[in-house]
Amino acid sequence: xxxxxxxxxxxxxxxxxxxxxxxxxxxxxxxxxxxxxxxxxxxxxxxxxxxxxxxxxxxxxxxxxxxxxxxxxxxxxxxxxxxxxxxxxxxxxxxxxxxxxxxxxxxxxxxxxxxxxxxxxxxxxxxxxxxxxxxxxxxxxxxxxxxxxxxxxxxxxxxxxxxxxxxxxxxxxxxxxxxxxxxxxxxxxxxxxxxxxxxxxxxxxxxxxxxxxxxxxxxxxxxx
Amino acid sequence: xxxxxxxxxxxxxxxxxxxxxxxxxxxxxxxxxxxxxxxxxxxxxxxxxxxxxxxxxxxxxxxxxxxxxxxxxxxxxxxxxxxxxxxxxxxxxxxxxxxxxxxxxxxxxxxxxxxxxxxxxxxxxxxxxxxxxxxxxxxxxxxxxxxxxxxxxxxxxxxxxxxxxxxxxxxxxxxxxxxxxxxxxxxxxxxxxxxxxxxxxxxxxxxxxxxxxxxxxxxxxxxx
DNA sequence: GTCTATATCCCGATAGAC
DNA sequence: GTCTATCGGGATATAGAC
Numbered sequence: 001x002x003x004x005x006x007x008x009x010x011x012x013x014x015x016x017x018x019x020x021x022x023x024x025x026x027x028x029x030x031x032x033x034x035x036x037x038x039x040x041x042x043x044x045x046x047x048x049x050x051x052x053x054x055x056x057x058x059x060x061x062x063x064x065x066x067x068x069x070x071x072x073x074x075x076x077x078x079x080x081x082x083x084x085x086x087x088x089x090x091x092x093x094x095x096x097x098x099x100x101x102x103x104x105x106x107x108x109x110x111x112x113x114x115x116x117x118x119x120x121x122x123x124x125x126x127x128x129x130x131x132x133x134x135x136x137x138x139x140x141x142x143x144x145x146x147x148x149x150x151x152x153x154x155x156x157x158x159x160x161x162x163x164x165x166x167x168x169x170x171x172x173x174x175x176x177x178x179x180x181x182x183x184x185x186x187x188x189x190x191x192x193x194x195x196x197x198x199x200x201x202x203x204x205x206x207x208x209x210x211x212x213x214x215x216x217x218x219x220x221x222x223x224x
Numbered sequence: 225x226x227x228x229x230x231x232x233x234x235x236x237x238x239x240x241x242x243x244x245x246x247x248x249x250x251x252x253x254x255x256x257x258x259x260x261x262x263x264x265x266x267x268x269x270x271x272x273x274x275x276x277x278x279x280x281x282x283x284x285x286x287x288x289x290x291x292x293x294x295x296x297x298x299x300x301x302x303x304x305x306x307x308x309x310x311x312x313x314x315x316x317x318x319x320x321x322x323x324x325x326x327x328x329x330x331x332x333x334x335x336x337x338x339x340x341x342x343x344x345x346x347x348x349x350x351x352x353x354x355x356x357x358x359x360x361x362x363x364x365x366x367x368x369x370x371x372x373x374x375x376x377x378x379x380x381x382x383x384x385x386x387x388x389x390x391x392x393x394x395x396x397x398x399x400x401x402x403x404x405x406x407x408x409x410x411x412x413x414x415x416x417x418x419x420x421x422x423x424x425x426x427x428x429x430x431x432x433x434x435x436x437x438x439x440x441x442x443x444x445x446x447x448x
Numbered sequence: 449g450t451c452t453a454t455a456t457c458c459c460g461a462t463a464g465a466c
Numbered sequence: 467g468t469c470t471a472t473c474g475g476g477a478t479a480t481a482g483a484c
Contacts, residue, residue, distance in 0.1 A: 043352075048476080050476075051476095058450070058451085060477090065449055069479085125403075128267075171409075172397060172400035172403075173397045173427065173431075175403060176395070176399040176401070176403065177396040179349075179396075179399060179403055180399055199389060199392055199396070200393075203393040203396065203397065205434070205438060206430070206438055209433075209434035209437050210429070210434025211430045213434065214430055214433055251467080251468090273460070274458075274459060284459090284461085285463095285468075288462085289468075293460080
């Protein structure tokens, strides 16, 4: 088990062979795991293929059998990140709640994900991966998008424009809370996470409510 | 004039001297300017002291007369960033508006700043500068904080707790819009900036309004 | 599928001359 | 206040052996 909690191929050894050749059971997966660990320690930009190789006891040339270059490895990490986040979202009870409550829960999950899976979150945002180069990465975004937009759509029925706008501000708010949490603006430790998560969820509800209120008052400006 | 629009010392030449010694009028300021250009081109993490020196026609050793290390130069850029942002905020008409409108205007300024001064914005957030090491950086935050908190305080009179919470969500929302704009989620070009700025300002108003509404309904839960 | 070896390039930082 | 010279790292990526 790697420190990031992901399983490495069972046949992978963790030390270089003393004398002979060294073979990984699944160097590709091991590289993804080790990369996540490295990002956790030094940030996305501190990561290097060379050091990941060193940690796994292979030479710096080995990874190039599995990834064309550094970016392709990061894209693989991003795909994993979206899989983890999707799993978090799908673990929520889905149908029993009002769409506002589901969106608040998704916001909680978003900020929680940023806090608990920092390296994965950083990989999704801290880097400028050229998504169009990695179709599987585009596909990995789809389930998240679907879940999110379905709840937004329920709130903005028959108003696709409004839905898009609401989606944008909700995403921005959630993202902002996550980003500032990671910047340390909420302090450190589990208390900071709790506060950020609560405030983010509250902001989601307030945004939905506030937009409703402002739209109404715009319809009948004589009634503030 | 440097591409980032900041004046370089008038005595600074832009090419290395052909034969003799090379003296800058103000290498320190020139380094800050060039650093901003470099960050604009390659991002905060792509920047290097070595390349900044190269561009200015000095050797890699020269900067160390002016900055103890790389981080100190980045801190100087951050100070400049806050000065620019403060100037943007102070350029707004201050007293004529309701606090909600002033906060919406500050949000506009924030997102606008991120878009128009991307390298400065990136320096403030993309790096983990240890602020406590640079007292002048701490001081540079003060005027912004003061402007922001005074408007927030007007809305949350006699409720310092509420003021802090409102400040946090407003900051997060503004930051989120700025961050997603820079990530390209709004597309490219001036249209993207306009949309992001408008949505961010709208979100600010909606957050204030929505929190008010939710607080009220919490006081009298029998009246949804 | 991995290794050896190598090419090529980059960086931050310091000592001491001028 | 800048330069020369240098130390001691680090990186990506390729060619060819096994």
